[in-house]
Amino acid sequence: xxxxxxxxxxxxxxxxxxxxxxxxxxxxxxxxxxxxxxxxxxxxxxxxxxxxxxxxxxxxxxxxxxxxxxxxxxxxxxxxxxxxxxxxxxxxxxxxxxxxxxxxxxxxxxxxxxxxxxxxxxxxxxxxxxxxxxxxxxxxxxxxxxxxxxxxxxxxxxxxxxxxxxxxxxxxxxxxxxxxxxxxxxxxxxxxxxxxxxxxxxxxxxxxxxxxxxxxxxxxxxxxxxxxxxxxxxxxxxxxxxxxxxxxxxxxxxxxxxxxxxxxxxxxxxxx
Numbered sequence: 001x002x003x004x005x006x007x008x009x010x011x012x013x014x015x016x017x018x019x020x021x022x023x024x025x026x027x028x029x030x031x032x033x034x035x036x037x038x039x040x041x042x043x044x045x046x047x048x049x050x051x052x053x054x055x056x057x058x059x060x061x062x063x064x065x066x067x068x069x070x071x072x073x074x075x076x077x078x079x080x081x082x083x084x085x086x087x088x089x090x091x092x093x094x095x096x097x098x099x100x101x102x103x104x105x106x107x108x109x110x111x112x113x114x115x116x117x118x119x120x121x122x123x124x125x126x127x128x129x130x131x132x133x134x135x136x137x138x139x140x141x142x143x144x145x146x147x148x149x150x151x152x153x154x155x156x157x158x159x160x161x162x163x164x165x166x167x168x169x170x171x172x173x174x175x176x177x178x179x180x181x182x183x184x185x186x187x188x189x190x191x192x193x194x195x196x197x198x199x200x201x202x203x204x205x206x207x208x209x210x211x212x213x214x215x216x217x218x219x220x221x222x223x224x225x226x227x228x229x230x231x232x233x234x235x236x237x238x239x240x241x242x243x244x245x246x247x248x249x250x251x252x253x254x255x256x257x258x259x260x261x262x263x264x265x266x267x268x269x270x271x272x
Contacts, residue, residue: 030065184211
């Protein structure tokens with residue numbers, strides 16, 4: 001049996017073009033994910049979401065569902081904030097929002113994902129300058145989250161979508177060079193397929209700094225629908241002693257239920 005658990009991505013409202021297989025009410029989908037065979041949901045939401053912490057704890061105690069991570073991206077896509085925002089107000093909005101995400105994550109005992117919220121280096125900007133600014137801001141969040149025993153997981157995203165942290169090596173090096181000891185690497189098979197010469201070595205490179213892991217197939221449909229070798233991917237996760245969540249973030253194709261069920265079925269069939 002592997003040491004990891006399985007999660008699946010959820011948002012209250014999301015288009016069919018987004019790689020989020022579940023949509024709708026948090027609590028209903030916690031139950032639905034559990035019925036499909038997942039251990040928990042990953043929740044994409046705003047920083048102000050009114051979690052019913054007592055209800056979630058009761059569901060956990062009853063084995064009726066769970067949450068594995070809160071994703072901060074909607075503070076960027078809907079709120080327009082980022083850690084490298086082009087105004088002080090956007091930067092402060094990102095910082096304040098992250099404090100709220102971390103506070104909620106502390107009560108839930110889950111990770112916070114930082115993907116889009118980190119922002120980008122402007123097209124003609126001084127990269128060293130902006131990366132220094134990002135390091136300063138992440139250090140503040142690193143210490144705030146560490147005090148609350150919340151891990152921050154930094155997603156590695158392909159270069160068509162961003163220009164920061166596009167490979168495992170770049171991300172690991174940045175975290176180590178800036179002593180971000182409470183920040184971990186978040187890999188995603190879809191992004192690795194676009195950026196890594198050897199995705200298996202990328203996983204090995206992260207080693208104990210790998211904190212979170214997204215899966216979809218090469219077309220971003222459910223695992224097992226395309227060309228990725230999930231038997232080998234999961235074998236390497238086992239090799240490095242990975243014990244976090246393997247979370248399905250895929251397109252809801254051909255429909256949400258089918259994608260969710262086929263994904264978990266394939267992943268469990270590929271377990272080492």
